[in-house]
Amino acid sequence: MRPLRALRWVAWTAFAAGILVAVVAVLTALPAYAQDAAQEPAYRAFPVIGSRLAVWAVAQLHLNFAAFILGVPIFAVIIEIIGWRTRDARYDWLSHELVKLTFAAFSTTALLGALLLFLFVGYYPKFWTYMTSIFFPTYWIYALLFFAETFTVYLWYYGWDWLSGSKKWIHVGLGVLSNLLGTSILVVANSWVTFMMSPAGITESGALKGSVWGAINNFTWMPINIHRLIANIVFGGTIAAAYAAFRFLNATTDEERARYDWMGYVGNFVALSAFIVLPFAGYWLGREIYAFNQTMGITMMGGFMSWLWIIQAILIGILFLGSNYYLWLGMERIPGSERYRKYVPYMLTILAIGFMVWATPHSLIVTLDEARAMGGTHHPFLGFFGVMSAKNTAVNLMILTTFLSYVLYRRANRLSIKPWVLTGMAIQWGAFFVAAAIVVFYGVYGYFVESIVRIGFSVYQVGAVLGAIALVMTIDVPMFRGARSTGAIRWGRIPARSQYVLILLAVTFTWLMGLMGFARSGIRQYWHVYGVMRDTSVDAVTPALGYAANVITIVTAVFFALVMFIFWLGGLSERGKAGAHGLPAPAISGGSEDDR
Amino acid sequence: MHVPVGLKVGAFSLLVMGSYTYFANSIPQIESRPPEELSLEGGTVTPAQLVKAGEQIFKTKGTCEVCHKIGEKGMRAPDLAGVGGRAAKRKPGVSAKQYLIESLLDPGAYLVEGYPNIMPRVDKPPIGLNRSELWAIAAFLESLGGTVDVTLDDIPKTAGAAAAGGAPAELKLPGDPKAGEAVFAGKGACIACHKAGKVGAAQVGPDLSQIAKIQTPEYIMGKILNPAALGTVAGYPKGVMPPMFGQTLTAKEYVDLVAFLLTLK
Known part of the structure; x- marks a missing residue:
């Protein structure tokens, strides 16, 4: 180990250990602190900006960083395994590059987590005492998991060269272990957040009824675990892709451009793959919210938050359009892709119509003038497109279309030589059309049945889409194995605007995360713990969307500024070197003169 | 003029976020305020x-x-x-x-x-x-x-007892429930009118077997000291419950009794 690296290792370890000691010290002090809670004020005021805004900003920043450091390693280890099994050095380099990014953000995440804890203890002492009375045993689990996670990730990162060759399996094992530990941390923290939203396992007065498991396993815990896990992968993918885009735009050589073009593509591919299933996890979460409390569900979808879903629809529409546009731009660097260009206008039409339908309001709070102008609370014509039947249909068709874009991209420079190619293609197209027909059928049928029946239709629609995706890929993989190539992908030969699309996706998804955080927290309204512990502070008002958007934008801008700074710091020691960990960066096809 | 990539990317990102923020500020702005409590008890209302x-x-x-x-x-x-x-x-x-x-x-x-x-x-x-x-x-x-x-x-007297939602159970009286049970059955003579779980069987006053589940600690404490002020449970005669427990019970007996009643769930 070189002296600089050894020094950094010691510094980072000391820093993480310091944070951990501080957290454990606070946790240990809490029971004694709780005994004195009767003399404590329920709230203290944070200077100038107020306690709520301070907690909001730090929590959002912490979650952004946490999502990044939990999401990226999931696909980093998969990429490492691919590189290990295929002996392709490009993947090993990329995996290391990705872990390097998360590694640099690791201590910032811990620091923000500790800061958030201090804010709760100091400014919301009564609330925190109550949470401690329910969840104290989980604090220890969290601290131990954090400890284990820190050392595993350190070993994974610093052991990259040491655990190579015949010891690579140990290194991959460390990567898998760090992911398991990271996910466990997420799951523990989710139990606190979801309890606040859908408390369970407690008496009417709020005391723990049996074991802490009853409080952990509340209505929204598992749906949020799944939703956040998937969303973290999307988020990690978009941030990694944005990083690559930034490096691409700054690149001075063709090799560098090719390398970061490829990295951006992989990041976007990972994000898109996870993004396709994210709406399904979201629907499950929504369903569980309704199952927990109808009032909460209705307030969320049709009450004062109804406009929020229009903004969400616009953001998701931009993500769908942006992802597809990036794939279509990427096809321009693939010889042989010309034959698929004719499909692009049709796909764009479906996406645009789907976008418009999804963004059509239904149960909105409108002004009297607006209601008069529309002739009621719903628009006489557009109101039909604002209901869930239309929206479910639109989003499922958008997912199918995005998947089609990916399939076309995947085979753009390949011609199958299998004798059964025509049959395979026919089955694939059939799967697309049958899935689309099922989606449309249940979408239309949904207008003629009661709401309770209609809710069940979304399961058939989702099932049809997922089934089609599984069937198409099952055929596609063997059909294009050993396919004839129409030319190598010319990595690096992609218009610069494609890189701005990657940045657009990262910014939009980060902003969307902030918005969804506001939604999740805001539907509790004036409750710290819904229906159990009321917010009696001066901040009990749930702010309007404009205020929330201002906060989200400022925090997102701060997040990106911090990320840029941390990445810059992380890259200082490797400045001037093409290699990531002692080895030269691999050449990517299209990046040198020979490939032209 | 050469514009650094960082500046271009930063400006682009701010433009994107600015558009979202502008849109969010241009739609109807609706806050969700905590509801105000309405109290009509004791007042006249048409x-x-x-x-x-x-x-x-x-x-x-x-x-x-x-x-x-x-x-x-x-x-x-x-x-x-x-x-x-x-x-x-x-x-x-x-x-x-x-x-x-x-x-x-x-x-x-x-x-x-x-x-x-x-x-x-x-x-x-x-x-x-x-x-x-x-x-x-x-x-x-x-x-x-x-x-x-x-x-x-x-409207049943028990309705809305937990309406405020307020803070979770954090009232920890120093009283001894066991001693309170003795006050209930002995000096307090509550047993003459009330049933409390396995203790007593009288039906002159309301059954208190689940009083801690349906009433707040504040209500129970107030009811012992000043029963008339908190009204009479529907179906029971008015003015029967004695108003002098504040004088006859010691402070310790009082908190013991309340602690016992709070165990009845």
């Missing part, structure tokens, strides 16, 4: 004032309007136009006000055909209407095609 207050609660704190429409068939819940007239015919032998109050406090007791059992109890958190608010909303519902004759006494 039926018209009561109906007006009830309508306000219907649209705000009660969140009734989210599902129930008036003059329009709801997807989740029945149309309430004319419910004041219909209510008396819903269940044989049950008056309009009794039916409406039951619908508010035990919504699953009678389901209108075609609608699922999804309505929450409105006197429990998170809606948490108090007795005055229940009275007002029942009056408003009666006014929709019927006659307003509901009184505060028609």
Whole structure:
């Protein structure tokens, strides 16, 4: 180990250990602190900006960083395994590059987590005492998991060269272990957040009824675990892709451009793959919210938050359009892709119509003038497109279309030589059309049945889409194995605007995360713990969307500024070197003169 | 002029976020404020004032309007136009006000055909209407095609007990429940009128076997010291409970007794 690296290792370890000691010290002090809670004020005021805004900003920043450091390693280890099994050095380099990014953000995440804890203890002492009375045993689990996670990730990162060759399996094992530990941390923290939203396992007065498991396993815990896990992968993918885009735009050589073009593509591919299933996890979460409390569900979808879903629809529409546009731009660097260009206008039409339908309001709070102008609370014509039947249909068709874009991209420079190619293609197209027909059928049928029946239709629609995706890929993989190539992908030969699309996706998804955080927290309204512990502070008002958007934008801008700074710091020691960990960066096809 | 990539990317990102922020600020701005508590106990109020207050609660704190429409068939819940007239015919032998109050406090007791059992109890958190608010909303519902004759006494005394939702149980009295049980059965002579779980069997006063579940600690403490101030439970004679426990019990006996009553769930 070189002296600089050894020094950094010691510094980072000391820093993480310091944070951990501080957290454990606070946790240990809490029971004694709780005994004195009767003399404590329920709230203290944070200077100038107020306690709520301070907690909001730090929590959002912490979650952004946490999502990044939990999401990226999931696909980093998969990429490492691919590189290990295929002996392709490009993947090993990329995996290391990705872990390097998360590694640099690791201590910032811990620091923000500790800061958030201090804010709760100091400014919301009564609330925190109550949470401690329910969840104290989980604090220890969290601290131990954090400890284990820190050392595993350190070993994974610093052991990259040491655990190579015949010891690579140990290194991959460390990567898998760090992911398991990271996910466990997420799951523990989710139990606190979801309890606040859908408390369970407690008496009417709020005391723990049996074991802490009853409080952990509340209505929204598992749906949020799944939703956040998937969303973290999307988020990690978009941030990694944005990083690559930034490096691409700054690149001075063709090799560098090719390398970061490829990295951006992989990041976007990972994000898109996870993004396709994210709406399904979201629907499950929504369903569980309704199952927990109808009032909460209705307030969320049709009450004062109804406009929020229009903004969400616009953001998701931009993500769908942006992802597809990036794939279509990427096809321009693939010889042989010309034959698929004719499909692009049709796909764009479906996406645009789907976008418009999804963004059509239904149960909105409108002004009297607006209601008069529309002739009621719903628009006489557009109101039909604002209901869930239309929206479910639109989003499922958008997912199918995005998947089609990916399939076309995947085979753009390949011609199958299998004798059964025509049959395979026919089955694939059939799967697309049958899935689309099922989606449309249940979408239309949904207008003629009661709401309770209609809710069940979304399961058939989702099932049809997922089934089609599984069937198409099952055929596609063997059909294009050993396919004839129409030319190598010319990595690096992609218009610069494609890189701005990657940045657009990262910014939009980060902003969307902030918005969804506001939604999740805001539907509790004036409750710290819904229906159990009321917010009696001066901040009990749930702010309007404009205020929330201002906060989200400022925090997102701060997040990106911090990320840029941390990445810059992380890259200082490797400045001037093409290699990531002692080895030269691999050449990517299209990046040198020979490939032209 | 060469513009650094970092600057271009930063400006682009701010432009994207600025567009989202602009849009979010250009739509109707609706805050969600904590509801205000309505208290009508002890005051005089006309039926018209009561109906007006009830309508306000219907649209705000009660969140009734989210599902129930008036003059329009709801997807989740029945149309309430004319419910004041219909209510008396819903269940044989049950008056309009009794039916409406039951619908508010035990919504699953009678389901209108075609609608699922999804309505929450409105006197429990998170809606948490108090007795005055229940009275007002029942009056408003009666006014929709019927006659307003509901009184505060028609609303069960136990209704809305946990309405405030407030802080979770954090009141830890230094009292000894075991000693309190002895006060209940001995010096306090509460056993002469009340039953408390396995202790006593008298039915002169309300059964206290689940008093801690249906009443707040504040209510229990106040009721012992000044029973008349907190009213009489419907169905029981007024003025029977002695008002002198504040003088006859020592401070320790008092907190022991309260600690015992708080164990009755």
